[in-house]
Amino acid sequence: MTDHELMWRIAGGSGDGIASTSQNFAKALMRAGLHVFTHRHYPSRIRGGHTYTEVRADSEPVRSRGDGFNCLLALGDSFARNPKEGAYYGDEEVKPLAENLDELNDGGVIVYDTGLLDAEDIPNFEERIEENDWHVYPINLREIARDHGREVMRNTAGVGATAALLGIDLQYFEDLMAESMPEEILEPNKEILHYTHDMVQEEFEFTHDLRVPEGSHDEEQVLLSGSDTIAYGAIDEGCRFIAGYPMTPWTEVFTIMSQALPEVGGISEQVEDEIAAAALALGASHAGVKAMSGSSGGGFALMSEPLGLAEMSETPVVLVEAMRAGPSTGLPTKPEQADLEHVLYTSQGDSNRVVLAPGTVAEAYEQSRLAFQLAYGYNIPAILLYDQKIGGELMNVPASHFDREPNPDLGAVTTEAELQDAPHGPGGKFHRYRYDAEDGVSPRSIPGQKDGHFLVTGNEHNPAGHIDEDPTNRVTQVERRASKLDAIREFLDDQGTQTHMGPDEADYGLITFGSQQGTVAEAVDRLNDAGHSVKGIGVSDMMPYPVEEMTEFLESVDEALVVEMNSSGQFRGLTQKELGRFGGKLSSLLKYNGEPFEPAEIVAGFEASIEGQDVPEQQTTYVPAAGD
Amino acid sequence: MSAFSAIGEEREIDREEFTPTLEPQATWCPGCGDFGVLKALKQAMPEIGRNPDEVLLVTGIGCSGKLNSYFECYGYHSIHGRSLPIARAAKLANPELEVIAAGGDGDGYGIGGNHFMHTARENHDMTYIVFDNEIFGLTKGQTSPTSPKGHKSKTQPHGSAKDPIRPLSLALTSGASYVARTAAVNPNQAKEILVEAMQHDGFAHVDFLTQCPTWNKDARQYVPYTDINDSDDYDFDPTNKTEAQAMASEAEQSLYEGEVLTGRFYVDADRPSYQEEKQAIGEMPEEPLAERYFDDDYEWERTHDMLLDRHK
Numbered sequence: 001m002t003d004h005e006l007m008w009r010i011a012g013g014s015g016d017g018i019a020s021t022s023q024n025f026a027k028a029l030m031r032a033g034l035h036v037f038t039h040r041h042y043p044s045r046i047r048g049g050h051t052y053t054e055v056r057a058d059s060e061p062v063r064s065r066g067d068g069f070n071c072l073l074a075l076g077d078s079f080a081r082n083p084k085e086g087a088y089y090g091d092e093e094v095k096p097l098a099e100n101l102d103e104l105n106d107g108g109v110i111v112y113d114t115g116l117l118d119a120e121d122i123p124n125f126e127e128r129i130e131e132n133d134w135h136v137y138p139i140n141l142r143e144i145a146r147d148h149g150r151e152v153m154r155n156t157a158g159v160g161a162t163a164a165l166l167g168i169d170l171q172y173f174e175d176l177m178a179e180s181m182p183e184e185i186l187e188p189n190k191e192i193l194h195y196t197h198d199m200v201q202e203e204f205e206f207t208h209d210l211r212v213p214e215g216s217h218d219e220e221q222v223l224l225s226g227s228d229t230i231a232y233g234a235i236d237e238g239c240r241f242i243a244g245y246p247m248t249p250w251t252e253v254f255t256i257m258s259q260a261l262p263e264v265g266g267i268s269e270q271v272e273d274e275i276a277a278a279a280l281a282l283g284a285s286h287a288g289v290k291a292m293s294g295s296s297g298g299g300f301a302l303m304s305e306p307l308g309l310a311e312m313s314e315t316p317v318v319l320v321e322a323m324r325a326g327p328s329t330g331l332p333t334k335p336e337q338a339d340l341e342h343v344l345y346t347s348q349g350d351s352n353r354v355v356l357a358p359g360t361v362a363e364a365y366e367q368s369r370l371a372f373q374l375a376y377g378y379n380i381p382a383i384l385l386y387d388q389k390i391g392g393e394l395m396n397v398p399a400s401h402f403d404r405e406p407n408p409d410l411g412a413v414t415t416e417a418e419l420q421d422a423p424h425g426p427g428g429k430f431h432r433y434r435y436d437a438e439d440g441v442s443p444r445s446i447p448g449q450k451d452g453h454f455l456v457t458g459n460e461h462n463p464a465g466h467i468d469e470d471p472t473n474r475v476t477q478v479e480r481r482a483s484k485l486d487a488i489r490e491f492l493d494d495q496g497t498q499t500h501m502g503p504d505e506a507d508y509g510l511i512t513f514g515s516q517q518g519t520v521a522e523a524v525d526r527l528n529d530a531g532h533s534v535k536g537i538g539v540s541d542m543m544p545y546p547v548e549e550m551t552e553f554l555e556s557v558d559e560a561l562v563v564e565m566n567s568s569g570q571f572r573g574l575t576q577k578e579l580g581r582f583g584g585k586l587s588s589l590l591k592y593n594g595e596p597f598e599p600a601e602i603v604a605g606f607e608a609s610i611e612g613q614d615v616p617e618q619q620t621t622y623v624p625a626a627g628d
Numbered sequence: 629m630s631a632f633s634a635i636g637e638e639r640e641i642d643r644e645e646f647t648p649t650l651e652p653q654a655t656w657c658p659g660c661g662d663f664g665v666l667k668a669l670k671q672a673m674p675e676i677g678r679n680p681d682e683v684l685l686v687t688g689i690g691c692s693g694k695l696n697s698y699f700e701c702y703g704y705h706s707i708h709g710r711s712l713p714i715a716r717a718a719k720l721a722n723p724e725l726e727v728i729a730a731g732g733d734g735d736g737y738g739i740g741g742n743h744f745m746h747t748a749r750e751n752h753d754m755t756y757i758v759f760d761n762e763i764f765g766l767t768k769g770q771t772s773p774t775s776p777k778g779h780k781s782k783t784q785p786h787g788s789a790k791d792p793i794r795p796l797s798l799a800l801t802s803g804a805s806y807v808a809r810t811a812a813v814n815p816n817q818a819k820e821i822l823v824e825a826m827q828h829d830g831f832a833h834v835d836f837l838t839q840c841p842t843w844n845k846d847a848r849q850y851v852p853y854t855d856i857n858d859s860d861d862y863d864f865d866p867t868n869k870t871e872a873q874a875m876a877s878e879a880e881q882s883l884y885e886g887e888v889l890t891g892r893f894y895v896d897a898d899r900p901s902y903q904e905e906k907q908a909i910g911e912m913p914e915e916p917l918a919e920r921y922f923d924d925d926y927e928w929e930r931t932h933d934m935l936l937d938r939h940k
Contacts, residue, residue, distance in 0.1 A: 031940075220940065221940070222936050222939035222940055223939050223940075224939050228939070232931040232935060235929075235931050235935075236930060236931050236932075238921070238928065240917055240920070241717070241720070241721060241917065243713075243717065260931075260935060262910055262911045262912075263929075263934065264929045264934075265913040265917070265920075266913075266917070267720055267721075267906070267911065267912050267913075267917065268911070269717070269720070271713065271746065272742050272743065272745075272746040273742060275710060275713070276710070276712075276713040276742075276743055276746070277713075279706070279707075279710045279713035279714045279717070280713045280714070280716065280717035281717065282706075282714055282717070283686070283704075283713065283714035283715060283716065283717030283718040283721070284717040284718065284720065284721040284917075286684075286704060286714070286718055287684070287717070287718035287719075287721035287722045287725065287918050288721060288722060288917075288918035288921060288922075289721040289722075289917045289918055289921070290921075291717070291721075305707055305710070306707065306710065308707075309706060309707050309710075313704075399932070399936055399940070402930075402931060402932045402936060403932045404930070404932070405930070406928035406929070406930050408920070408921055408926070408928050410921045410922075416631070416633060426648075427647075427648050427700050428645075428648060428680065428700050429700065446631075446632070446918060447632075447681075447682075447684045447702035447718065447722065447725050448630075448631075448632025448634055448635045448681065448682055448702075448722060448724065448725055448918070449631070449632055449633075449634060449681065450632075450633045450634040450637070450681050451634075451681065452634075452681060452702070453680050453681050453700065453701050453702045453703070454702070454703070455696055455697065455703040455704075455705060456703065456704045456705060456706075457696070457697075457703075457704075457705035458689075458705065458706065458707050459705070465703070466697060467697060467705075
């Protein structure tokens with residue numbers, strides 16, 4: 001983080017093009033050489049209702065949304081209705097301006113559309129401007145757009161205005177528009193962009209000192225979301241079959257895959273429900289294709305039945321679970337990390353699955369590939385657990401990060417030649433579930449292979465797959481399946497999948513998993529800069545859990561604070577369960593209001609925890625160590 | 629050479645290959661109609677020229693699910709009601725497999741009813757056998773979706789207040805391109821219908837009446853039956869959907885009045901299978917996907933080369 005970073009927020013109504021405009025804005029800044037990071041906030045509505053996206057840009061790598069923001073483009077909500085009659089959704093008309101002021105930093109810049117927003121409706125606006133040293137530029141963006149093109153193009157007018165105020169070269173926006181717009185709307189948009197830019201430069205006296213930072217990276221970058229990287233990891237790992245049912249935020253991965261798979265000769269199926277979706281993935285995998293399915297909390301609940309079948313039958317499959325705030329339908333468009341226990345333990349019987357939780361957009365690519373490697377290498381279901389935050393946020397990643405060889409290896413399968421010499425049962429069935437398998441992995445045959453037929457069943461079964469309730473067989477098979485997790489643990493330890501932050505030696509530890517990793521990393525740096533002795537770890541392996549590495553980490557610190565987005569401290573609970581100790585060393589910093597942590601909240605939470613005070617922010621909760 | 633050399637292998641196939649040693653061990657009750665399905669299936673298989681290694685039989689849970697334990701082929705004894713989604717994905721992954729799904733009336737018309745409707749509407753090229761005995765057998769005699777109205781059981785002690793599911797009509801309305809009913813008491817007709825169903829290019833639904841002598845006490849409940857295609861009393865055209873629907877409706881009503889009408893109700897040989905539809909719009913490759921993983925010469929695409937440009 002530098003002092004000159006830009007944290008630009010565009011606000012308006014759902015359906016007003018906030019997402020696409022911000023995406024172009026972020027891409028323009030990336031092309032200008034900046035590191036960018038976006039944070040999306042949107043309601044569970046298609047049209048109208050307050051929505052915003054932040055774009056944080058800096059000359060140094062950006063790891064989180066940051067604290068608050070310093071430039072607001074308030075476009076107005078063109079779908080706001082009945083503001084005076086106290087309609088169901090309340091006083092909407094001025095929300096894009098009013099709702100965002102609380103988080104606008106001191107010295108911030110405000111551009112708002114006087115065509116849709118009446119500043120007089122905002123309580124104490126003038127006083128607040130003075131108090132916070134805000135710099136306000138009221139512009140009738142709606143009128144400009146209408147005069148030079150169409151009213152919906154007021155986003156472009158807004159971009160032109162902020163580009164002038166921040167000193168961004170318009171060429172970046174022009175290029176992006178030319179790449180995405182048909183000729184008939186490109187011309188008026190270009191005209192609006194330039195007109196507003198020039199008008200702002202000529203007519204306003206700039207009182208602020210916020211300018212776009214200098215670009216720094218020279219390597220080719222790409223702007224991607226976690227949903228993109230999960231999908232691309234799957235494709236590069238040879239996944240050619242997906243089945244799903246739409247549910248926010250999983251739909252993003254499903255959509256990307258559905259568009260990409262036919263291009264690579266793969267198959268995507270939108271089916272009747274999530275039980276079917278997971279079952280289809282099992283069917284395709286059984287028949288010899290790398291397959292995936294997925295959902296979000298409620299849909300994943302339906303998948304618990306096929307998930308158990310995948311464990312018992314040792315059918316490889318990758319399921320993704322995009323967490324949103326629950327229980328039940330919860331907050332459909334807001335992030336939370338409260339499905340961890342659901343994903344670890346759902347379905348009957350002892351869990352025999354891999355659960356990986358990527359910590360960043362870039363990491364989600366590796367973890368997606370890894371999930372397939374583990375699933376197919378060990379004939380076990382692997383779950384990729386992430387949340388709405390990682391799924392939807394955009395970050396720049398060097399393009400070279402994705403420049404890797406595809407891996408179509410189907411993993412633990414037999415060849416027909418091997419089947420000739422393999423043991424078979426009296427009826428002719430191949431011993432697919434043999435007792436003496438190395439690392440517990442008994443290779444499967446694929447339907448159509450000669451002499452390979454066997455029986456898959458969700459019942460306990462003998463080596464040929466026949467239902468078998470013999471106690472000795474039962475114990476042998478349970479232990480063989482469980483031993484695969486030990487082998488996977490060893491493999492993952494060699495990969496070094498956990499992310500360490502800060503110095504090697506420190507007095508205190510910050511522990512997190514999944515999407516909060518970048519924010520915690522930023523907090524660790526800030527705490528050390530402020531004179532604390534802190535190191536951090538972002539854990540990505542939920543099952544099997546990195547027992548050795550975490551024991552080492554926790555033994556090396558006096559105390560540790562577990563940062564996670566849920567109200568019950570699920571990851572802290574998992575850590576204590578897996579390690580069987582450290583109960584007195586671990587305290588929790590929790591947030592579950594539908595928004596991810598900001599780095600300053602973690603800094604404040606940490607300082608409060610070591611000083612034994614309550615956490616100052618209303619929206620976060622501190623839970624002391626069990627031993628205290 | 630194909631990685632799946634069992635597929636299309638030309639040789640004399642003996643029906644005993646499908647049940648070499650296991651049939652006597654079957655744990656179905658004496659007199660169970662499920663024996664009839666097993667017998668008909670193992671007789672049908674060599675007639676369509678399929679050997680055990682090129683057949684995938686996906687079953688659900690219940691007495692019907694045990695079919696897989698007594699039949700030699702690639703078997704997938706899955707979970708209650710879910711045989712169809714597993715079967716249809718396997719067929720999409722490798723269309724050269726002979727894919728059969730099987731389940732009971734609770735499995736197929738109750739818990740799996742949604743999958744039944746959607747698999748029929750998509751017209752996947754597979755055969756779906758439903759063991760219809762109007763009762764839950766393995767859970768010991770509860771009312772099923774095809775139990776007659778008024779049927780008394782431990783879970784419906786006052787007699788079911790529900791009208792039964794009409795499986796033939798449901799299959800027809802949903803879009804199945806082959807609809808038939810047969811009975812375990814008539815193994816010859818059953819075998820013929822299974823052969824037709826497997827040779828049919830599309831979703832073939834066979835409602836297979838299987839008597840349950842244990843929980844539906846009348847072990848001869850589907851005797852005598854009438855073959856509607858052989859009888860002069862039932863003049864209808866099975867390629868005409870309207871006539872087929874009327875005939876199916878009549879058969880479904882008469883079953884509960886003690887008259888068992890079986891045979892082929894509907895055949896649409898022209899409707900393209902789901903696979904053909906998907907291939908026609910470019911959403912499915914012509915070659916079996918499953919083969920690709922065994923093809924060392926196949927050039928696997930990378931997202932870096934084909935998808936990253938749009939993110940730059």
